[in-house]
Amino acid sequence: MAASAGGGPGAALDQERVQEFLDRVITDSGAAVAGLCTSLGDRLGLYAAMADAGPLTSAQLAARTGLVERYVREWLAAQVAGEYVTYAPDTDTYLLPAEHAAVLADPELPTYAAGFFTAMQALYATEDALIEAFRTGEGVGWEEHGPALFAGTAKFFRPGYAASLVPEWLSAMADVREKLERGAQVADVGCGYGYSTTLMARAFPRSHFHGFDFHRPSIEAARGIADEEGLADRVSFEVATAQDFPGEDFDLITFFDCLHDTGDPGGALHHAEQALAYGGTCMVVEPNASEKVQENANPIGRAVTASSVAVCLPSALAQHGPQALGNHAGEEVMREIADEAGLHHWRLAAESPLNRVYAVGR
Ligand SMILES: C[S@@+](CC[C@H](N)C(=O)[O-])C[C@H]1O[C@@H](n2cnc3c(N)ncnc32)[C@H](O)[C@@H]1O
Incomplete structure (x- = not known):
């Protein structure tokens, strides 16, 4: 040619x-x-x-x-x-x-991928707000989207978490896994519908799990799911931001596909550092896409970068914080932010087609 x-x-x-x-x-x-x-x-x-x-x-x-x-x-x-x-x-x-x-x-299978299509009506409905946002630089808040986005996001991520979170990602953090088996305190920040929270709770019956999200309807949905699964005695959900969630001495603080959605990821990691127990770990799960735009010309890279335009970047901008990263800021940027927040140990612990999983500590 x-x-x-x-x-x-x-x-x-x-x-x-x-x-x-x-x-x-x-x-x-x-x-x-x-x-x-x-x-x-x-x-x-x-x-x-x-x-x-x-x-x-x-x-x-x-x-x-x-x-x-x-x-x-x-x-x-x-x-x-x-x-x-x-x-x-x-x-x-x-x-x-x-x-x-x-x-x-079958939503129970790890290969189930139809769930994300639930979110499409909310994504397309955002178009007018995005046109305005592109012109003004203002954000479009997570909570401004239609309910299909929240349900669709949860349905999209759940199969990957079900397949990998306990058997692979936590197994790649042997010390964390041991603590969870003995009985640990866990915060799941930006938990949305809390599927990550309840998956961990089912696997580690001696541990206690506290899900936080600033979006009240998602927290209410998460409570309903935990109740249905009979986990309410060990799992709680509370409306709180990533920068001010309550509690201390957590052995594990997780951020599943949400740190980049906040307007202040540094503030969130600093708050997590303060809330960690001695020897505690943060688990930061981010999309598996590259900060180099030329490396995202593949199906996952396309979905991730387009989602950043539609939801992630506008959500962070709406929070008027110091940083709106977008969802493919890359490992180095995240690592620097963690370092500044007092979390100096950073390790790529695991990887799946959709996600990169970092174990982060003091
Ligand atoms: C892409 S969703 C991921 C939800 C869930 N962790 C999952 O993996 O299904 C991002 C979540 O971050 C939450 N979020 C965004 N900014 C936040 C903030 N500053 N504090 C707490 N939660 C926040 C949103 O409400 C939303 O539930």
Whole structure:
């Protein structure tokens, strides 16, 4: 392929490259609309009803889900077009392959990825506020988004935490794990719906867990989830900021995908340093994306950097603190902030496709 002539006015265009790029953008526009169908399939239980069901007609799927056949048929057509579902014209039946069901149908599986699509309606609804924010430099607060963002974020992160938090990440911090097994005090800061908190609580029955988040509706949801799981005696949730949460002598203070969302990550880490017990550890979990923009041209990097535009950077700016990092500030920046906060020991303890996990101490 001929090299691009560059972007100057009147420069000759390589029409083959124009066409290739046009194809790509049209593919993306299809994916952007189809994301709504993925969310519908998730929230209406269509994927769950197709998992293990074998080939189904649209009428059979409608009957299984209690939905209207005409809508279900249209949804199925879109699923076939996106190659999520296969279609057999001779029997007029649709099949969700088992490998696709593992990604779309069961929130308990580590490969479940449909949850994030719940957040899309909130992300797209932010557009007008972002247009204003780009012009003024003001933020868009986490709490200003629609409730779908909070539920969608929790659904998105939960499978990764369920797969890795206890078996891998805490196992990579042997001293922390030992303390948790014996009985430790843990703060989970910026806990959102608290799935990280309850996962740890289930694994370490001798320890006590205190979830904090400045967003009241998320804390209320977290309390409901802990109650349902019968964990309320060892797990509490309280509305508090990362810079002033109560308590002291914590053996472990965790920040799951939230430190960069605060306007004052240095203040949060300084407060954590003050609240740690002697020999205590902070666990800082951040997205697995690079501070070098040229290194994020991959599916995860794309999702992470776009989420930073939509939510993370505006959330931090809305807090009017000293630093709005965005979600791919990188290890060195985070490490310097921790060092200034009195947390001089910094170690990359574990990594997953989505996250980097740092063990941080005095
Ligand atoms: C991306 S969500 C992650 C939530 C949760 N830790 C998880 O992994 O599912 C970021 C969370 O940080 C919280 N947050 C942002 N700024 C905060 C602050 N200054 N103090 C406390 N929580 C904050 C938000 O309310 C939100 O729940």
